[in-house]
Amino acid sequence: MDNQKAADLLFDHGIKVRNQTVLMKNINDSIHSLKDLMDSLVNINIEPYYIYMHDLVPGSEFFRTTLKSALELEELLRGSTSGYNIPNFVVDLPGGGGKRNIWSYRHYDIESGISIFRSPVIDKNKFYFYFDPIAQGEENDVNMENFDQANLDAIIEKIKNKKFEELR
Numbered sequence: 001m002d003n004q005k006a007a008d009l010l011f012d013h014g015i016k017v018r019n020q021t022v023l024m025k026n027i028n029d030s031i032h033s034l035k036d037l038m039d040s041l042v043n044i045n046i047e048p049y050y051i052y053m054h055d056l057v058p059g060s061e062f063f064r065t066t067l068k069s070a071l072e073l074e075e076l077l078r079g080s081t082s083g084y085n086i087p088n089f090v091v092d093l094p095g096g097g098g099k100r101n102i103w104s105y106r107h108y109d110i111e112s113g114i115s116i117f118r119s120p121v122i123d124k125n126k127f128y129f130y131f132d133p134i135a136q137g138e139e140n141d142v143n144m145e146n147f148d149q150a151n152l153d154a155i156i157e158k159i160k161n162k163k164f165e166e167l168r
Contacts, residue, residue, distance in 0.1 A: 007044035018049035021087070023070055024063045025133075031076040038077070038085040048087035053102060056094055056131060064133035067091075067115050070102050093117055097128030105130075 010017055019041050023029055028037060038048045051074075054064040074089040089102045097119045106127075108115040113132025118124070 004044050007046055011045040016047065017045070018047045019087070020050040020052065021048075022052045022054055023065050023073070023089075024054065025065045027063070029065050029069060029073065031073060031080065034073060034077050035080055038081060038087070042085050048085055050099075051087045051089045053089075053091040053130065054133075055092065061133050066110075066113065066132040067102060067105070067108060067130065068110055068132075074102065091115075091117070091130050093119065093128040093130060095128055096122065097126075098122055100128075 007017065021028065021037065028034060034051070041048050051070075053067065053070055054060060070089055078086055090099045091102055092099050097117055098121075100117045100119060105115040105117050113134075115130045115132075117128045117130065119126070119128060
């Protein structure tokens with residue numbers, strides 16, 4: 001059974017299907033590929049629902065995109081297709097912060113690639129962090145080997161002077 005027939009069968013039986021896609025560098029991180037995907041999904045009655053930022057998992061750095069890239073893509077997609085074709089661009093925050101819209105960061109330092117989010121319903125006093133991928137061949141203090149709560153203090157200290165205290 002092909003995708004169209006399977007989707008039609010579900011749709012005909014009143015079953016709503018939503019798509020969740022991970023944004024992946026050099027695979028679907030262009031406006032053309034995303035618009036084509038969203039249009040294709042809608043054409044077979046599948047609702048574009050989420051586009052996720054890639055999780056911070058070992059061995060996946062080359063697939064990850066920056067938050068800046070995702071923000072630009074969301075803006076371009078929003079202007080190029082109808083509203084029901086626009087999924088929510090989200091980051092599933094490490095440390096239990098849940099899914100947050102990518103534009104809901106409290107602070108984003110493009111230079112360090114560190115974004116800070118809050119999740120008031122989960123814990124109004126806690127900050128959740130997301131890290132852009134490390135550029136190949138660049139020296140950077142943020143990497144998968146030191147991605148844990150114990151080493152976050154040093155990383156956070158570097159960006160405190162960039163409006164971190166204003167977030168409280």
